[in-house]
Amino acid sequence: MLQSIVAIASVMMMSAATSFQSVAQSPANDEWTALKGSGKVLLMRHALAPGTGDPSGFKLGDCSTQRNLSETGREQARQAGNELRRRQIPVKQVLSSQWCRCLETAKLLNLGEVKPLPALNSFFRDRSTEDIQTTQTRRLITEHRQQNGVVIMVTHQVNITALTGIVPRSGSAVVVQANAAGEVIVIGELDP
Numbered sequence: 739m740l741q742s743i744v745a746i747a748s749v750m751m752m753s754a755a756t757s758f759q760s761v762a763q764s765p766a767n768d769e770w771t772a773l774k775g776s777g778k779v780l781l782m783r784h785a786l787a788p789g790t791g792d793p794s795g796f797k798l799g800d801c802s803t804q805r806n807l808s809e810t811g812r813e814q815a816r817q818a819g820n821e822l823r824r825r826q827i828p829v830k831q832v833l834s835s836q837w838c839r840c841l842e843t844a845k846l847l848n849l850g851e852v853k854p855l856p857a858l859n860s861f862f863r864d865r866s867t868e869d870i871q872t873t874q875t876r877r878l879i880t881e882h883r884q885q886n887g888v889v890i891m892v893t894h895q896v897n898i899t900a901l902t903g904i905v906p907r908s909g910s911a912v913v914v915q916a917n918a919a920g921e922v923i924v925i926g927e928l929d930p
Contacts, residue, residue, distance in 0.1 A: 772913055772925045773827045777883040780890045780928075781898045782818070782911040785846070786811030787839040791862050798859075801838035811839070812846055814909040819847035830887025833878075835859045835894060843909075844892040852892075860894040872900045880916040 773780065789805045797803045807815070822829065832851065834844035835858040844852040857874035861867045875897065882889050899905050902912050902924050913925040 770825050770827070770928075773825075773888050776886050777915045778888045778925070779879050779882060779914050780888055780911045781901065781906075781914055782843070782890060782892045783895050783898055783906040783908055784811075784835070784837070784839045784843040784892055785814040785818070785909040787908065792837075792860075798836055804838045807839050807842050811908065812842070815843040815846035816848070818909060818911075819849055822847070822849060828887045830882075830885065830889055832890045832892070833858060834892040835897075837894070840892045840894070844890070847890065847892075849890065855891075858891055858893040858897060860896060862894065862896045868896075868900055871897065875901060876916075876920070876922055879914060879922055880920045883916045883918075 772778070785807055787805045787807050792805050793803060795803050829849045831853065832844050832847065832849055833855045834840045834852050836854045836856060837860060840858070841852060841854065855878075857871045857878070859871070861871055875891070875893075878889075878891075879901075895906060898912055901922050902914065904912050904924065904927065906912060906927070907929065910927065910929045912927050914922050915925055917923050
C-alpha cells in the first residue's frame with residue numbers, strides 16, 4: 739500500500755514539474771500569441787510548494803517560517819521562464835507577492851528585476867484585506883492597458899481566483915487584460 743502511494747505521488751510530482759512547454763506545443767493554444775501586444779498581464783501562481791497555507795508562526799520576512807518551493811517547484815519556475823524567453827514574450831515588469839515562495843518563483847523565471855508588491859500577498863488566512871488587494875491589483879492591470887510588454891504578477895491561488903474566478907494549479911498562469919471599462923478579462927490559461 740505504501741509503495742503504491744509513493745508511486746502515485748512520484749508520478750504527480752513529475753507531472754507538476756512539466757512547464758508551460760507542454761501547453762505551448764499544443765496546436766490549439768493561442769495564449770502565447772495573445773501575450774503579444776499591449777496591455778497583457780500574466781497572473782502566475784507560485785510554483786509547487788507542498789502543503790496548504792502557511793505554518794503557525796509565519797513571519798513575512800523569514801522564509802524558514804513559511805511554506806517554500808520544493809526542488810520540483812524550482813525547476814517548474816525555471817522552465818516557465820525558459821519557455822517565455824523561447825517564445826520571445828516581451829516582459830515589461832515582474833511583480834511578486836512578498837511571500838518567499840512567490841519571490842523565489844519570480845526570481846527563478848529570470849526575466850528581469852523582481853519588485854515585491856503587497857497587493858499580491860496572500861489573503862488566505864485573513865480575508866479582511868481581499869477587497870482592497872483585489873481592487874489595487876485590478877487598478878494595476880487597468881493602468882497597464884495601453885502599454886506594451888507583459889507584466890508578470892507572481893501571486894497566490896486566492897488572489898488569482900478573486901480576480902478571475904479561476905482556481906489555478908501551482909505554477910500555472912492566467913492571461914488577462916483590462917477592457918476600456920476597467921474590467922479584467924480572461925484571455926486564456928497557461929498550465930504546467
